[in-house]
Amino acid sequence: MTLRVLNTLSGEREAFEPADPDDVLLYYCGLTVSDEAHLGHARTWVHVDTIHRWLEHLGYGVRHVENITDVNEKIVARIGERSDDEGTLGDDERAVASTFIDRLLADMRSLNLRRAEVYPRVTEHVPEIIDLVETLVEKGYAYESNGSVYFDVTEFPDYGKLSNQRLEDVEAQGPDDERAEKRHPADFALWKADGVDDSAVAEHRHDDREYDVEAPDGETWESPWGEGRPGWHIECSAMSMTHLGETLDIHMGGRDLVFPHHENEIAQSEAATGQQFARYWLHADLFQMGDEKMSSSLGNFIPVSEAVDRFGTSPLRMFFLSASYNSTQTYSEAAIEEAIERWERLETAHDRAVEAVDSAAARTKVDSDLGDRVEAARESFTGAMNDDFNTREALAALFDLASAVNSYLDGREEYDYRGLKAAVETFEEFGEDVLGFDFDGDAEGEATLAGELIELVLDVRESERAAGNYERADALRDDLEALGIEVQDTDDGPTYRL
Structure with a gap:
């Protein structure tokens, strides 16, 4: 079955055909690093990650780029501001951004995400942004006004093709003090003079708060139009084309970015290059807390770090993937509890299959229909993922397999080795490699706990040595060595190896 995706640009499900049959160019609109990442961000990350993994499963190389906006008032x-550890978030814009970038990348690792090829930052791409703005001015698509540069939407005939809006119906973009500078109310800023940043007044990613557009303490750069800062929309065009070229295969972001952000990206990119900017536009729908969108500005969010500590990575991924990326999902404690139970059910079936296939009761000459049920689950999973990455139905296929394994194992004395082996491989190929679950998570947790206990014993041993109780200290070392833990005393303190 050919992979088909719902393309926002056409409004149709289309067969996926990247420009290069071997490699997919994937760009995801990343975050503005002004706060902690929350579950709304995590949900889209997990779906982008699963799309990345499925494309790799289909045999594509994936060049995945996700930007970081580190210029914003x-x-x-x-x-x-004071941070939780009583230090400050930073004494300037870059320092604050770096603080949140460190936390952002840690949150990504905690969710078991595939790493992108690059996480470009705005501050690292200002020369490319200026070059792109200059190109648009030279081609007549943009104009300078009082040190700022605006894109002229009337010069781009296809403006509105992504959001299906007519130009005469498009509302004015930008704050009131810009309107006198612009030729058309819908023109948008590419470069803002005097440290004023256009990104604040757009409906910016996951944040609906109103901001003062003055940024007196923000960083500015010299440009052909004077000192200033990049506009919000130009950032993604410059960074994506720097790392992926003029035409992307997949551009992904939140549904709330279709207009104006993605519409403006198309206009400025295609005006500059004369090429299609992205072949397929995929949009993740809203993640809600009750009746409202989860948002930093509303204060109705749960930080990723807190959720991972509380629920665990695999249960969170189970929760997010239980709804398709382009459907609205609502957070609730009941939904999380259900996801935990579903994960435990899947994990138990996998562990039972592993135990049985590795047991003496597994035989190569036991016939059963388990192999057929494994193949049916594989076909269902593949069909679901090839239907616009339908993770909800893909999970249903894995739970059908879990039911088949459990019913097969109950009350038997001998097992179908080949059927169980195929089941284990399917759980791990699809559950781990594609959906990003960790069936060895408990073992890793036990290893972590064991390591902490060893360190605790070593600390007690050091206390005994410091107190002159050398016989007790030696006994603790001997007890550890009897358990297969070799202790080595160094100038920097004791170390151990298993």
């Missing part, structure tokens, strides 16, 4: 507004 929401960041400026947090300069000097």
